[in-house]
Amino acid sequence: MADKEKDSKKVSRRKFLVKGGLGTIGVVAIGAYLFRSPIRRQILGVVNSLEAPYLDNIDQPMxxxxxxxxxxxxxHSPKMEMGQGTFTGIAQMAAEELSVSMNQIRVVHAASSTGNVDSFATGGSTSISGLWKPLRELSAMLRVMLLKEAAFKMNVGVDQLAVVDGVISGNGKTLTYAQAAEGVENWEVPDVPVLKDAKDYKYIGKPIARVDLDAKVYGDPIFGMDAEMPDMLYGAVVRPSKIGSTFVSADTKAAESMPGVVKIVVEEDFVGVVAKSMIEAENSKDAINVTWDSYDNLNTDAIVKMMTVGNGKSSVIQQNGDSFDDQDEVVTLEFRSPIGAHAQIEPNGVVAYVDGDSATIKISTQVVGLTRKEVAKRLDLDVEKVNVIPTYLGGGFGRRLHTPHAVQAAIMSKAVGKPVKYFFSRKEEFQHDMFRPPTHHVIKGKLNTEGYLDGLEHQFVSGDVATDSALIPNALTNFLGADVGAIRGGFIQYTAIPNFKAECWHVALPFATSWWRSLGLLANTFAMESFIDEMALKANKNAVDFRLHQIADEPIDIRLKNVIKVAAEKANYSEEVKDGRAMGFAASIDANTPCAQVAEVSIVDNEIVVHKVTVAMDPGLAVNPDQIRAQCEGCVIMGMSAVLYEQMFVVDGELTPTIYGPYQMALMKNAPKEIDVVLLQGKDTPGAVGEPPLGPIGAAIANAVRRLTGERLTELPLKLSKKA
Known part of the structure; x- marks a missing residue:
């Protein structure tokens, strides 16, 4: 009978969870120490290009x-599926090392009770790249564990066994994985075995159909809005319409006697209603008279004035060579971007049940671990007694990187002793979003005698993006010297220029701003790549050649050059206006993934029409090429919507619009007829995918418009003057 290896690691669930939980804390503590040092600027550059590793639960397959x-x-995936295709990618990686077929893998969201909790979040374009190594290792470890159990049961040496599609065979005998696992209670976790060579991949690198396709096509109840619990009631929360509001008092008498009302819940920071139906909860909520202390007269003009370079606190994030201020040859342009909403299809909501000393939360969230901690802290529960059950997300984009409404629903549930379902109205979702902050950019450049840049400076101002959020507290900004979200795309990528500088200014806004897909990348790249294009025109040089000449020769620079060349070649890039159409070019690097885009544009009835977008991107190894192409297409459409239509206003202290329609977004008729995506592989591991393609699209469109009309558009959303 084959002996089981005696030197295998035995990891208890408790020890494993403690080990997983310390990872992020250690990184933050070390980072905090380093960022006090004089090399902070260099470290910011590293952080900007960092491909974040996965820090939790990496050695316990069970x-x-x-x-x-x-x-x-x-x-059980600790990463959330919110339309980006993560479940399919991780299923491919797992199936590869487990030696099972794709139709034998089913991916579900890991409830926090499983112990498989991501202590950070699903975001930052890190799901596939972060899990690339640990998930394959975990899968290979499980395969070895099952082979050992099969060898024990079959009385065959492990080295005599082979496995195909989850069926183990050897010496004329066979066992399925299920049979090998049957009855086993104490698993021995081995060291990580040798992983498969790329030449032997069956699924990785292939355009596998999405594993969540059937559920979505057939309308299965998989989203947060579908979630239910037995005998549940419905909740609503009174929210102020004006920004900067703090709760003063509430008169609930009229609401208490309204039909269906079970209980009015008054807390120090919110007033909630629990009723027998959603409409009864909403009606009674409207009958509550709440007094707020608010900003009454704040308007968009005041926000624009506030968000101007020179206001707030600044930090130089990049610098090389000399300053070139106050010289006649210096060209200066200013750019602005507006407040942007997430505007995801599914509003935020939750179903919560507090039963004695435990709580169950069903929710669409990008932050399972954070949600669990916040519920436990507010209700004074043991964290282990709070089970967060994630659902599919009807759009995330950073909006669900903080879901404190879980706390409110849990408080209401505790008050009535039953499950409570609570969802935002569309108006509440718009008014109480965690908005993309407005920005202002001042960019200066100077050409040398050969017509290339001798100096380039980018100064930009933003509100909170990543810092002062539930994930990254404001104290960390003091160590870093800059908001790690706001600086995305703000670095100068043309580092062959002799003199360059990037400086970020931070302004505290009176309303909540935070993570928005691609963070600062969209606005920063729009400004920088529009300016680069203008300088190419001033130098009378081809926009592609102008860029290539000023890129250095480090590995990431070579990858950037390659995507620029391929995008130009694939699009047959030309600076000639032909048949009323022009092409615009732009490129960016985000999270170590270079991307270049060419937009083909015309003007119809004084409106910008995008006909075709060519995308060249180097995400490294493409686990699922179709999935990546879909991400590129989605980013192009979302980026187009943001740069051509979307903006929020502040009117008499209220954020508006509060409904689709008045909040303009790209419609199907506005989509380009063609989005052509070319993928390059400049490294052997997967890189960021979900956000980098948002970078170039705004400048690519604006640069095409510049060639069509002669007008340099410097504000988002892009609007033509009446002369066009």
């Missing part, structure tokens, strides 16, 4: 996987 009785694998 909290990631279940082997089912029908010989399938249930994978």
């Amino acid at each position: 909290i990631w996987f279940e082997v089912t009785s029908d010989n399938n694998i249930l994978l």
Whole structure:
């Protein structure tokens, strides 16, 4: 009978969870120490290009996987599926090392009770790249564990066994994974085995169909709005319409006697209603008279004035060579971007049930660990007694990187002793978003005698993006010297220029701003790549050649050059206006992923029409090329919507619009007829995908408009003057 290896690691669930939880804390503490040092600027550059590793639960396969009785694998994903295709990518990686077929893998969101909790978030374009190594290792470890159990049961040496599609065979005998796992209670976790070579991949690198496709096509109840619990009631929360509001008092008498009302819940920071139906909860909420202390007269003009370079606190994030201020040859342009909403289809909501000393939360969230901690802290519960069950997200884009409404629903549930379902109205979702902050940019450049840049300076101002959020407290900004979200795209990528400088200014806004897909990348790249294009025109040089000449020769620079060349070649880039159409070019690097885009544009009835967008991107190894192309297409459409239509205003202290329609977004008729995506592989591991393609689109469109009309558009959303 084959002996099991005696030197295998035995990891208890408790020890494993403690080990996983310390990872992020250690990184932050070390970072805090380093950022006090004089090399902060260099470290900011590293942070800007960092490909974040996965820091939790990486050596205990049994909290990631279940082997089912029908010989399938249930994978409990700590990363959320919000339309980006993560479930499919991780299923491909797991199937590869587990030696099972794709139809044997089912991916579900990991409830916090499984112990498989991501202590950070699903965001930052890190789901596939962060799990690339640890998930394959976990899968390979599980495969070895199952082979050892099969060898024990079959009385065959492990080295005599082979596995195909979850069926183990050797010496004329066979066992399925399910049979090998049956009855085993104490698993021995081995060291990480050798992973498969790329030449042997069956699924990685292939355009596998999405594993969540059927559920979405058939309308299965998989989203947060579908969530239910037995005998549940419905909640609503009174929210102010004006920004900067603090609760003073509430008169609930009229609401208490309204039909269906079960209880009015008055807390120090909110007033909630629990009723028998959603409409009854909403009606009674409207009958509550709340007194708020608010900003009454604040308007957009005041916000624009506030968000101007020179206001707030500044930090130089990049510098090389000399300053070139106050010289006659210096060209200066200013750019602005507006307040932007997330405007995701599914509003935020939750179903919560507090039963004695435990709580169950069903929610669409990007932050399972944070949500669990906040509920536990507010209700004074043991964190282990709070089970957060994530659902699919009907759009995330950073909006669900903080979901404190779970706390409100839990408080209301505790007050009535039953589950409570509570969702934002569309108006509440718009008015109480965590907005993309407005920005202002002042960019200066000087050409040398050869017509290339001798100096370039980018100064930009932003509100909070990543810091002062639930994920990254404001104290960390003091160590970093800059908001790590706001600086995305703000660095100068043309580092062959002799003299350059980038400086970020931070202004505290009177309303909440935070993570928005691609963070500062969209606005920063729009400004920088529009300016670069203008300088190419001033130098009378081809926009592509002008860029290539000023890019250095480090590995990331070579990858940037390659995507620029491929995008130009694939689009047959030309600076000639032909048949009323022009092309615009732009490129950016985000999270170590270079991307270049060419937009083909015309003007119809004084409106900008985008006909075609060519995308060249180097995400490294493409786990699922179709998935990446879909991400590029989605980013192009979302970016187009942001740069051509979307903006929020402040009117008499209220954020508006509060409904689709008045909040303009790109419609199907506005989409380009063609989006052509070319993928390059400049490295052997997967890189960021979900946000980098948002960078170039705004400048690419604006640069095309410049060639069509002669007008340099410097404000988002892009609007032509009446002369066009």
